[in-house]
Amino acid sequence: MALLTDDECQADVVVLGTGLTESIVAAAVARSGRRVLHLDAAETYGGAGRSLPLREYIAWAGDARDARMPGDGVQAGGDLRSLPRHGWQRLWEPFAPRRTPETAEMPEETREQTEVPEGQRAFALSPERTECYAERSFEWDPFQQMNGIRRKKNELLRNPSAFSLDLSPRLLYGRSEHVDVLIESGVARYLEFQGLKFTRVLTSEGLISVPLTKSEIFQDAHLSKAEKRMLMRFITSIQPYVSSLAFQSAAQLGVDQAAKIKGPSDQSALGMELDGSWRAFLQQQNLSERLQDFITYSICLWDWAPTEAFPQLSCREALERLGAFISSLGLYGRGTSMPLLFPMYGIGEVSQGYTRLCAVHRGVYALRTRATHLLAQEEEDGTMQLSGLVTCRGEQIKASRLVAACGELLQDQVPSQSSSQHCRRMTVLLSSPPLGEEGVSLCVVPPQSLDPPLQNVVQVLQLDFSSGACPHGYFLAHLSQASISDPGPLPFADLDRVLEELLKRSPKTACIFRCRYLQRPRDVATRWDVSTRTGGFMERCLHEERLAVVSDPPAVPQLLAVQEVHDARRIFGSFFGAESAFLPKPQHVAEEEMSGSLEELEHFNQQMQAQEAQEAQEPPVASLVQEDAEQ
Amino acid sequence: MSAKKKVLLKVIILGDSGVGKTSLMNQYVNKKFTNQYKATIGADFLTKEVMIDDKLVTMQIWDTAGQERFQSLGVAFYRGADCCVLVHDLTVPKTFESLEVWRDEFLIQASPRDPDNFPFVVLGNKADLESKRKVTAARATQWCKSKNSIPYHETSAATAQNVEVAFQEIARRALKQEHTEDPIYLPETLTLNANQQNFSNNRPMGPDCAC
CATH class of the missing domain: 1.10.405.10 (Guanine Nucleotide Dissociation Inhibitor, domain 1)
Structure with missing residues (x-):
């Protein structure tokens, strides 16, 4: 059943969910040289900030129940993707159980009885995963004004990937902390x-x-x-x-320097x-x-x-x-x-850019993978310390730190409260x-x-x-x-x-x-029943900064992505100290930029030479050195 | 930023883990860019300038960065590809059988405008291990023929056998694709880079700027 190798089951940080904040944290941790295992129960990236093709969007919006996994409605909608996925199942048996893990139907007590190593304890998680989007509805031709809506609908559904629909559309200021981080980290190279x-x-x-x-x-x-x-x-x-x-732009100052600059303080202005x-x-x-x-x-x-x-x-x-x-x-x-x-193609692309950066730095990715249990190690003083988790395939992951999207790590029977x-x-x-x-x-x-x-x-x-x-x-x-x-x-x-x-x-x-x-972003603070064993354990992990829960995409500002980088920086800092470098420029990106700048310079010099040649009606100066000498 | 219009071709390499995707890329490109590859981190994308019929184009070859391992490549990876290279290990039949799935996966995720004529190239890698071969050239060629005649090359990233030839073909097909793919006018997109930011740092509050 297990897919991950023993080596891949050893991580410094496990990240559950691939929303924007989670993906930035994953990239930052991997970039700092630590091992990251990044999981998502859905079969696509983006979590609550995903951008969907049309069929998935309709399936998502048409299903008003909140307690469904993002991928669930997809097959009901006759999704095209089921085609190659079946191919995968045929060829590659281990991939077969991609959703509704069998544990989902088991009562909590049974699920508690997962086999755990000596001295460890398993805390069962709810198989339910909920979302922050409520009262969803989708209608074709809502004003009943169109002739031939059926034809139009079929035409659009023939190429559903021509759509990339944001659930929580986001814009960036041209100069902003997030843009600086994108440039500095090299993620900007993947994006348009x-x-x-x-x-x-x-x-x-x-x-x-x-x-x-x-x-x-x-x-x-x-x-x-x-x-x-x-x-x-x-x-x-x-x-x-x-x-x-x-x-000054942080791309010049270095992101960490820029973060120290305070906002306006000049009262007198x-x-x-x-x-x-x-x-x-x-x-x-x-x-x-x-x-x-x-x-x-x-x-x-x-x-x-x-x-x-x-x-x-x-x-x-x-x-x-x-x-x-x-x-x-x-x-x-x-x-x-x-x-x-x-x-381009929505905010989901940005989180995918960060996951790529993470993967380039040895981060391991597995979609369609859910955590069923948290694992704890009993310390000498009798307290329980987070030691890892168990996946829906029964893999035991060893990790001392965990980052989870808001819809993850829930307890049975504990409803999430929305702000x-x-x-x-x-x-x-x-x-x-x-x-x-x-x-x-x-x-x-x-x-x-x-x-x-x-x-x-x-x-x-x-x-x-x-x-x-x-x-x-x-x-x-x-x-x-x-x-x-x-x-x-x-x-x-x-x-x-x-x-x-x-x-x-x-x-x-x-x-x-x-x-x-x-x-409706959910309240991160009141998500567990702390009077229960599992809830109490998770609450303590949170306080000891071994576990971080990522907020849902904020309702306000409605269209600006400003919160995510702050949150990611805070989580990264809480794990490894505020002085740890947050997404510094990778060497290969610096080298690329340098060669890009040299190319610019060369091009500029060529233009100058061409211009001079034209003006003076003389043959252009042969080399850069000579030109410098003349100046 | 640059005034000259460059032709940039995006090439992605797909195939099961361990077939030698990254090695092929490195064998092809690193002759020129050895310093850009660090063994400690995974490969990102490598660029190489190639001449095709007197035209200089930049090929940007994207590695899967290991995200293919659990079938976890996101749609962003596939977007805007001009050519898709399918790699199998000719000593492991399963990797050859997966090509069908990788091809389907690509066509659905990238959703090119004309899927029947989208350029693929198939590489049977590890050709230096002839004694361990399990996938015959005939079998691979036949499959390629059935998929609208995909070109097939047997390569070895270890000995560089056929690598140059194969990538020449990839570049050529990608360039041809680039010409056919844009029948409608696409507005220019913006890319963010440090040079641009540095430039604008010195930008004075211009006379036309309101504040």
Whole structure:
């Protein structure tokens, strides 16, 4: 039964789940020279942050029960992948039991009786794995407006891999900690990105583009002259403060150095109270309501309306966000005015990039592998110490440290509690771009734009084939709205209204499918019944920093990947000390970069030579040395 | 960054563990880049510039980095491949039987636009161990023929036998594929690199920048 060799069963750290944070931790641990065994019960990478092809997406969304494994619905949907998998089963018997391990049906007591070595003890884990996405639904042609939807559906299902649909879509600031880590670690070499083309605000007057540069403000057709002056004055007064935040890139400083740099501390800059309300500050600056919305929602990308129940944006955080935005402006790509990057094919690619880095550094990967028991060694003082785990194939893994995604390591009969903060999500496939223009772009809808006002601001991320997320000629819109209150009977009402409002502008646009769900990150703290033996043991492992539980993808910010690298760094630091190098540049990447730079230099010199030759009508200088000498 | 448009071909090597994928790659490339390979870490991807009919192209050969061992290669590995090399060990019949599955796996994961004509190349490796051969050339050739005439080479990463020839064919087929694969206009994608960041560090707050 066992697949892993004895050597592979010895690890320093076992990671359960292949979400983004887990994958970053795995890469960092392997990069530091330690042995990593990385497992996932699903048959694809990405965990709660995976990007799915169409068939898997439908199977996932159509099955509203939460307590199902990500791969479970796949075969029911007649997934194409069953084809070669059967091939594998035929050829390679050990792979046959890929899901519903036989232990799943056994009662807990029986499962307790796994054979363990002398002096060790096994703690049974629940075979259930749950997800943070609730109330999922999927509909073809939700507005019953399409003729030939059946034909369209068949056409799309014929090539389901043309889709790569994010459950929790994520963007990166062009200059941000995460981008620095991607570059420094070398993972960026595996990835491609699309820059956001533009940003819009949906107001009662229609879709308005947000002017991001001085010339755009000057030429803007919607703002009044007075507003343009107000905005320029505000920008000028805030500039020295914000540009001081645009500190050196970590790719140059080294990631660890950059992490030590503190955020804004210069209280005096604008005479503002850093902990005070940003809304109030903007009002003091005499900015019109509309400009306040522009700055707060489309530049700071703040997720909450200014109502009492919601978190309020402080000046400190607003300036940090403004700084992140501005220091990223114009970094990547011409014609992309927004300083945000969308990873091609979705965020699932980014976690796969990290798993590759881990594998390159001798990390061992096994999908379709679930942990059934934790193993503990009895110490001399009588306490139990984490010593490893048992897999669904009965392999006994020896490891002293464990990282687990939120949906892993659960106990029978202990329901996960969700935090009250959640994100309402809706993804639609459309026949024309909902934001009026093609390209990856963003739209924010301030609450007051619609009448009656929305409960909270809505963000709309538009994707097309250039992002690798959907086929040519189609457009995806990810609509999302953060919330705190009880979802109530109609949690998606605001998202529906925004979609309706956007579609009103192009009556010919057909909505081919609509998928809706709640993203409810679970509480990491209250996941076990600590009065039980197993729960108590796991709680103690957590406190002793031998076990780390990774949070679900955060509901807020809805679209920005900012939390994952922080979390991964914290977990890595808790295991091996904050001074351990976190994903330093591998030697072979440094060498590649060096040869890349030399190539640049050579090319530059060639151009210079060509130019000089043209100007002087003389034969070009033969070598670099000579050229240097002339200068 | 570079102004000259480079042709970059992505080549992936598939096959069961132990058939010599990494060794083949290293035998082919490391003549030029020995310093880039460290035995202590697994292989990542290796690049090599090749001339094909007077055209200089960069071949980027991706190793599985061991993720194939438990059938755990993610879809990201397969994306955008211009040619897929299927390797078996001609002394181990099971590795030859797996080729069918690797080919299917590739076609589903990579989902090329024209699966029937996607370029594969099959390499029967460890040809230096002739006395231990279990898969005859006839059997391999026949299978390749049945799959829309995939070219077949017998190679040895140990002695370098046929390696150069095989990779020339791989590059040629990849380049041909690269020409046919882009019938619709694809917008340029962005890649992140340190040079770019360093460049922009010195970027002053331009006159056209709002803040």
